[in-house]
Amino acid sequence: MSISTVRRETGAGPEEAAWLRCPGCQALVYRKRLERARKVCPECRHHLxxxxxxxxxxxxxxxxxxxxxxxxxxxxxxxxxxxxxxxxxxxxxxxxxxxxxxxxxxxxxxxxxxxxxxxxxxxxxxxxxxxxxxxxxxxxxxxxxxxxxxxxxxxxxxxxxxxxxxxxxxxxxxxxxxxxxxxxxxxxxxxxxxxxxxxxxxxxxxxxxxxxxxxxxxxxxxxxxxxxxxxxxxxxxxxxxxxxxxxxxxxxxxxxxxxxxxxxxxxxxxxxARRAGGSAGSPAASGGSPGAGPWVTEPAELSRRDARAVVELARDTGRPTALDYLSHAFDEFLELHGDAAAGDDPAVVGGIARIGGRPVVFAGHQKGHDTAELVRRNFGMPNPEGYRKALRLMRYAEKFRLPFVTLVDTPGAYPGIAAEERGQGSAIARCIMRMSRLPVPTVTLVTGEGGSGGALALGVGNTVLMLENAYYSVISPEGCSTILFGSAAEAPRAAAALGLTAPDLLRTGVLDGVVREPEGGAHTDPLRTADAVRAALIAALDRLSGLGPDRLIEHRHARFRRFGTPAAPSPTPPGE
Known part of the structure; x- marks a missing residue:
């Protein structure tokens, strides 16, 4: 891929030639024009x-x-x-x-x-x-x-x-x-x-x-x-x-x-960069305040909604996606791609971000607003490569001692033959295990669908929040209905029985708080929703910022250890 130098008719030597031949498209390009373009061919964009x-x-x-x-x-x-x-x-x-x-x-x-x-x-x-x-x-x-x-x-x-x-x-x-x-x-x-x-x-x-x-x-x-x-x-x-x-x-x-x-x-x-003065994240640096966050913690404060209606709202293609929140709720974001081994699953996006003056590592499920993007991103259902990308980002957060922030919105992990052949269950399990032991603050916000282990793979947070019209469930209502009632026709009944709405999840302690949405749902006012998400994430990070690695791991362990043990006390809220 060397450059072919074309001599002028005057017979000047190659070092004096005014024209060069692009090895990409074979076009003759004026030398000075090529140099002004940093040796990128103006005709075909070939990088010499x-x-x-x-x-x-x-x-x-x-x-x-x-x-x-x-x-x-x-x-x-x-x-x-x-x-x-x-x-x-x-x-x-x-x-x-x-x-x-x-x-x-x-x-x-x-x-x-x-x-x-x-x-x-x-x-x-x-x-x-x-x-x-x-x-x-x-x-x-x-x-x-x-x-x-x-x-x-x-x-x-x-x-x-x-x-x-x-x-x-x-x-x-x-x-x-x-x-x-x-x-x-x-x-x-x-x-x-x-x-x-x-x-x-x-x-x-x-x-x-x-x-x-x-x-x-x-x-x-x-x-x-x-x-x-x-x-x-x-x-x-x-x-x-x-x-x-x-x-x-x-x-x-x-x-x-x-x-x-x-x-x-x-x-x-x-x-x-780790600057003097603490952009790595003291409460003063990020603009938040410790204590109660900008979210609802009491089920009685939330309107009781029909579970099936909540599921439909959570699935609305107009709802903001992870990339929408990254554009409007975060200060800046540089996306990193791939699992560094086998693939780049577009159903999971992640990279380095800054929010409220604090650098964080981010990972989230990504759907889309139209059919083309939904298909390209597999409707937010990751393959093993997506979970291994998330696992790589967890390691990144651990190395640089940066908070790990996740946005969850997936029907579940992709249930395909090739996904099983490539170790879908193992990839999810390793994400859950690694996130549970990260020595950095972990914050999860469920923004739409929280489907089964495919959601939990990004959901093992010190603080777990959810938008008001999102849901979180062990299985989809249709899957539950098919298994227990013989067909998907009883999905509304299954949705109500699964306890997947915000008030239900607050009562069981699965959630630490619920972030309110605009009347009618997040899709009716995405910018206002993004402001609420930003405030919630900053506040959650502020509450965790004073805790050392051991305390963060202990708190997260206690948070998830108590589930299924009815009389066990809740862990002490972080920052108190």
Whole structure:
């Protein structure tokens, strides 16, 4: 995917050519126009490769980069020669790039947010990972650990450096263990994988970040496409190993156009920043107040509604969805995608958010307002990949000691053959177990349907709230009717018997409070409902913010331990 340079009729050399041929669409593009567009083709949006200097200039605040490790230089441990000796290849690459090896490391800033960065240069021997590159990655990790700063790893690499043999292979372990130390220390690691990222880079530091980003069209994988074709003798699918291909399969969090990369990085860094004064969440910082929240706690204060009517309101496609609340009840949100293993289930959305000045990790069921979106999001019924995405977000919240906030709105987990084959029950069980032991505040709000274990997987909160016209049930009324009465025709009768409405759930202690809706339901005034949701979430987080990890786990344990034990006392309300 190299650039073909077209000489002008004057006979000028390639370095002086005014026109370049895009490798994506083959269009001739005026060089200066291409440079103004950050080397993104204006015709087809193909992202051409950048040198390491161009990449760092694009991402970092001007003048903020202070490099380290500049003195490192590769030796020739094996006396390796192919068509020419290894030292000659190194010398040629140094002359061509102006760098001593295929990586640059230093401290820098993005929109004023400090970080450590290490970036690989494909222009230097294909960005191959030898001893110097491995050492620079390790030193970047060590500096991030020492200074308690986030680490950004920018990759463009064909893999391990063959000229250094097994010593190059050892860089995978050397770098991976340093990234592991950053995770153990609760420090943010961001991967930006550019075209191409393969082999030893992908199998170590390039895929180990908390967040993994890429540019459109970037090729990313372990084995290269030609190696795969020659090995398995099969044609590869369209778009194979592109960033979009991996994003659809849950491996990459985001595919970000080049012009948006800097802003996305700045937002990520800002959402993880722990500033003096406590934006991590004291009551004063978030604007709420401890004590009773803006919700109803007494069943008698709620209007008694027909259970079947409540179910119909909860299912109304006009009701605000999780993404609607994220737009109107939260200050900002950056969605992360995928379970980092097998898929990105659109029935579950999640990421990093801020509400009332406090950063949180968010996960929620997502339905839709029209048939197309409802179908695409499987009517809010997650597959195992959706629950594993939520599980990944729980781990994220635990690592960064951020509150975990969930919005529940699902008929239940998807009851399909493939879902069972991929371990639906196991995925739900692990979510319930992990959320029950999170050492951070957990707040759940049921906004629509709370269907069975598929809902509870995101519902093990220190504080569990529900909107007034939502419901929470062990099974759908139709399912209950079919099992107990022989057909779905008795669904209204089953709904009434299941005790699934807000007053019922307050009486049994399943809920801590009920958030009132506008007259007629949340869909009649979504903005007013979002304001009520925001106030409730902020107040719930404020009440929990003063509790330490052990106390939060103890309270949550006591909250759920009491169910089914009629005479057991309720746990002491948090914050009292």
């Amino acid at each position: 490769r950048l040198s390491v200097d161009e990449r760092l200039a694009l991402l970092l605040d001007e003048g903020s980069l202070a490099t380290f490790g500049d003195e490192l230089a590769a030796g020739d441990p094996l006396g390796f020669t192919d068509t020419k000796p290894y030292p000659e290849r190194l010398a040629a690459a140094r002359r061509r790039t102006g760098h001593r090896d295929a990586a640059v490391a230093g401290t820098a800033a993005v929109d004023g947010e400090r970080l450590v960065v290490v970036a690989l240069d494909f222009g230097f021997m294909g960005g191959s990972v030898g001893g110097v590159v491995g050492e620079l990655v390790v030193r970047a990790c060590e500096r991030a650990l020492e200074d308690r700063l986030p680490l950004l790893i920018v990759s463009a690499s064909g893999g391990a450096r063959m000229q250094e043999g097994a010593l190059s292979l050892m860089q995978l372990a050397k770098t991976a263990q340093e990234v592991a130390r950053l995770h153990e220390a609760g420090l943010l690691v961001i991967n930006l994988n550019t075209d191409p990222t393969f082999g030893g880079a992908t199998a170590s530091f390039s895929m180990l970040g908390d967040v993994v980003l890429s540019e459109p069209g970037a090729l990313i994988g372990f084995a290269g496409p030609q190696v795969i074709k020659q090995t398995i003798r099969q044609d590869l699918p369209a778009g194979f190993q592109t960033a979009e291909f991996l994003h659809e399969r849950g491996i990459l969090d985001l595919v970000v156009p080049r012009e948006n990369l800097r802003g996305t990085l700045a937002k990520l860094l800002r959402l993880h």
